[in-house]
Amino acid sequence: MESNVRVRFAPSPTGPLHIGGVRTALFNYLFAKQHGGTFILRVEDTDQNRFVEGAEAYIIEALDWLGIPYDEGPERPGTKGPYRQSERRDIYRAYAEKLLATGWAYYAFDTPESLEHHRKEHESKGKTFIYNWHNREKLDNALTLSSEALQSRLAQGDPYVIRFKWPVDQVLVLEDLIRGSIRIDTNLLDDKVLFKSDGMPTYHLANIVDDHLMAISHVIRGEEWLPSLALHVQLYKAFGWEPPQFAHLPLILKPTGKGKLSKRDGEKLGFPVFPLSWKESQGYREAGFLPEAVLNFLAMLGWNPGTEQELFSKEELIAQFSLERVQKSGARFDPEKNKWFNHHYLQARPLESLLPEFRQELSRLLPDAGPFEDAYLHRVLGLIRERASFLWEACEAGRYFFEAPATYDEKAVKKQWKPETPDRLQAVAEVLSVLDEFSGERAEAAVKEWIAASGLGFGQVMPPLRLVLVGAMQGPHIFDIMELLGKGETLSRIERAIAVLGTTQG
Known part of the structure; x- marks a missing residue:
């Protein structure tokens, strides 16, 4: 049975997709898939003045990269x-004419200049101009x-808009799946424009x-649309339609916890706010985040x-x-915390699946290596x-695995x-050079045997050995490094460090 x-x-295709929008898309996707339903992408491009070329393709690519592709939408048509x-x-x-x-x-014929005059007049008296029941019959519209x-x-072509006509002295009781019952006094609401003069x-x-018309059963959207809920529910009633269920998601706040997260916060604190890069702004993909980590933290x-x-696969x-x-x-x-999520998923991924991206990162970091x-x-x-x-x-x-250190850490x-x-x-170097089989295990045994026979402590040999191979005091087990570098490269690095550092006094 179909859900x-x-x-x-x-x-709206007005620019890159903010991470808050991605979270909204994710919650819609999860809800749809849990109920065996349909996840639809609808591009709301009625405001052609703000349309940005490439924004729609960006949105589709971002959803696909994250692994939350839409079922119906542009390029994937349904019925x-x-x-x-x-x-x-x-x-x-x-539909506008049905409401009329x-x-x-x-119909309202008020010019922008006339409305601006009313706004300024109200501001001069410390009031806010609202186009609704208390003044609409004094303004330039069909009601008068x-x-x-x-x-x-x-007939003579006077420019007009079509406004919604709110009923007077009513209290609406609205239901939200997240916020419960909400009561709204219709006398406080303005007669919103439904149809613009540009058609x-x-x-x-x-x-x-x-x-x-798309038979949407649940509207899951951001908190910023909560003030529009009364109008949207009332429009359903005006048309005689059954409204969908509504759920308004909480805001995503700045890292300080105060105020809505913005692009500026990312620029200031050095983290992405877009899923993919857009112009000069780096995205989560390009910053090195794995899509499953982004989904999890969102x-x-x-x-x-x-x-x-805290850790969930998409299926979970x-x-x-x-x-x-x-x-x-x-x-x-x-x-x-987002980095923590990415660390987990980086460790959990099979190594084989990371090799293409690892090779790509390596060619970017060391274009002449390999x-x-x-x-x-x-x-x-x-x-x-x-x-x-x-x-x-x-x-x-790990760049020392791909090129010999050019310098050595001064403190070390x-x-x-x-x-x-x-x-x-x-x-x-002499101990290592005579080994027939050069493995980490054989090299470790031979060097440790020489250290013991020489009466030296490990701290007198191993740290300098790490320094000459790596260039700094870091990295995994030193003999694992040797095994990967091989005998020739290991001996070459020892010889070069001796030549460069010589009898430098520590």
């Missing part, structure tokens, strides 16, 4: 299209015109008509499972997600990824390089 759950993500509002413009006028015919809407006068003005609907009319922004569990999220466990209050964005066999990259990555949260971090931390040299160090390392 009647149909949800939509309806962004309820088209899915761009600009391609549906002929639909809306008929039933008295739920009226005879039928003949109205037809005359329409295009506003968001409010197009949104309701499209949701109805799911935890405003939703919790009611347990201590689909199984456990519920609107009942979405919080009302804002969710603080934590860039450091080429390297997959088997070598596999072994290197297995040694260095444990401490990394990103592949690029692993590349930078000062601490580890003694007058007697060159002779000791020369002796180590």
Whole structure:
């Protein structure tokens, strides 16, 4: 049996997709998949003045990269299209005229200059101008015109908009799946424009008509749309339609917890706010985040499972997600926690699946190095990824596996390089050079045997040995490094360090 759950993500193609929009898309996707329903992408491009070339393709690519592709939408048509509002413009006028015919809407001829005059006049008295029941019959609209006068003005082509006509002295009781019952006094609401003078609907009319015609069962959207809920529910009633169920998601807050997260916060604190890069702004993909990590940390922004569990696969999220466990209050964005999620997923990924991206990062960091066999990259990555949260971090931390150190950490040299160090390392090189089988295990046994026979401590040999191979006091087990570098490269690095540092006093 086909599910009647149909949800939509309806962004405007006015620029890159903010991470808050991605969270909205994710929650819609999870809800749809949990109920065996349909996830729809509808592009709300009625405002052609703000349309940005490439924004729609960006949105689609971002959803696909994250692994939350839409079922119906542009380029993936279902039976309820088209899915761009600009391609549906002929639909809306008929519905605006239905509202006019039933008295739920009226023509308004007020010029922008006239409305601006009223706003300034109200401001001068410390008031706010609202176009509604208390003044609409004093303004330039059909409510004050005879039928003949109205037809005359329409016939002569006077510019107009169509406004919604709110009933007076009513209290609306609205239901939200997250916030419960909400009471609204209709006397406080303004008569919103539903149809503009350019022949295009506003968001409010197009949104309701499209949701109805696309059989949307649940509208899951951001908290910023909560003030529009009364109008949207009332429009459904005006048309005689059954409204969908509504759920308004909490805001995503700045890392400080105060105010809505913005692009500026990301620029200031050095973290992405877009899923993919857009012009000069880096995206999560390009910053090295894995899509499964992004999904996981976004799911935890405003939703919790009611347990201590924090790590969820997409399948687990689909199984456990519920609107009942979405919080009302804002969710603080934590860039450091996001890195923690990425660290986990980087460690959990099979090494083989990371090799193409690792090779790509390596070619970016060291364009002249290589080429390297997959088997070598596999072994290197297995040694260095444990401490990394990103592949690029692993590349930078493990660059000594791909090129000999050009310099040596000054603090380490000062601490580890003694007058007697060159002779000791020369002796180590001689021990290693005679090994027939050069493995980490054989090299470790031979060097430790020489250290014991020489009466030296490990601290007198091993740290300088690490320094000459790595260039700093970091990295995995020193003999694992040797095995990967091979005998020739290991001996070459020892010889070069002795030549460069010589008898430098530590």
